[in-house]
Amino acid sequence: MQLVVTGATGFIASRLIAEALSRGHQVTALARDPDGVAPRQDSRFVVEKWSIGDPLPAVAGADAIFHLAAYIPADFGDAHQAARCFEVNTNGALQVAMSAAAHGVKRFVFFGSGQVYTPAAEPALETSPTFPVERASYYLASKLSAEICLLAFGAANAMPVTVLRLASVYGPGMHATGMLPTFIRALASGRSVVIRDGGRYRVDLVHVDDVVSLALAAVEKEKAGVFNAGSGEACNSSDAARxxxxxxxAEPTLVNIEGEREGKTMIGFAALNVAKAVEQLGYSPRSLREGIEAWKAETGLGDFG
Structure with missing residues (x-):
């Protein structure tokens, strides 16, 4: 197939490009900084300079466009960033879809967020309530509104749209910030990890290659609609560190838990129920232990120095 990937310098996009090429697909990578895209000696791979708001380059008749380009504010709590989030993440995504449809692109895959769901104790289904006011509200609201606009546009214009609501994605090539990189840096150097919330913070952690496989399966199997892309389980911070x-x-004693271990208020995010993706797309996400082992086998977990 002929595939187009926006935001091609990003963590997920780079893995998506590599896997798509390994499956024999042709890939056009779109990026603000083409020099930042990993070079590949492959005649089926083309890099084009492009930013959200620019006209799409020559992608006529492509089988699918994977839209990963987005605006992520430095301060998620800054209300002044809301306008930019909606300008790029909602209006920008819709403009990409409109342009893609005009070019005859057959399918549109949008990478949303699994953190848009209303906090709940049970794993979130694709039909669970969404109300992202707990954290990163302006950013998450812009991603959720993009879903609505894209699905509406797709339905009105006979352009199948797939939305993947991502859990917290980890793996080779990820940014050096966040819970897992912090744990890896400390424990790899023999330093202790102190978790001060009693280890109650929880989140669904999904390996990047599982997300990539799901995205490609949606196109290869021609499935539209909303799909959760997580591991299916929420892992708390203390278990992740262990x-x-x-x-x-590393010595287990390097993981130190402080603070209240039990509490009525949930800290973090619920797991994503992935039954729909399993049933319709053959999705088979790995556990966190399996994901960490795969990461170690590939890079030695040396991404962060």
Whole structure:
């Protein structure tokens, strides 16, 4: 197939491009900085300079466009960033879809967020309530409104749209910030990890290659609609630290838990129920332990120095 990937310098996009090429597909990568896209000696791979708001380059008749380009504010709590979030993440995504449809692109895949769901104890279904006011509201609202606009546009213009609501994605090539990179840096150097919330913070952690496989399956199997892209399980911070320690062969005693371990208020995010993706797309996400082991086998978990 002929595939187009926006935001091609990003963490997920780079893995998507590599996997798509390995499956024999042709890939056009769109990026603000083409020099930042990993070079590949492959005649089926083309890089084009492009930013949201620019006309799409020659993508006529492509089988699908994977839209990963987005605006992520430095301060998620800054209300002044709301306008930019909606300008790029909602209006920009809709303009890309409109342009893609005009070019005869057959399908549109949008990468949303699984953190748009209303906090709940049970794993979130694709039909669960969405109301992102707990954290990163302006950014998450812009991603959720993009889903609505894209699905409406697709329905009105006979352009199948697939929305993937991503859990917290980790793996080779990710940014050096966040919970897992922090644990890896400390434990790999023999330093202790102190978790001060009693280890109650929880989040669904999904390996980047599982997300990539799901995205490609949606196009290869021609499935539209909303799909959760997570591991299916929420992992708390203390368990995540212990899993990383075990994978690195670090002493378990380096993981120290402080603070209240039980509480009525949920800290973090619920798991994503992935039954729909499993049933319709053959999705088979790995556990966190399996994901950390795969990461270690590929890079030695040395991404962060």
């Amino acid at each position: 899993i990383v320690a075990a994978a690195l062969g």
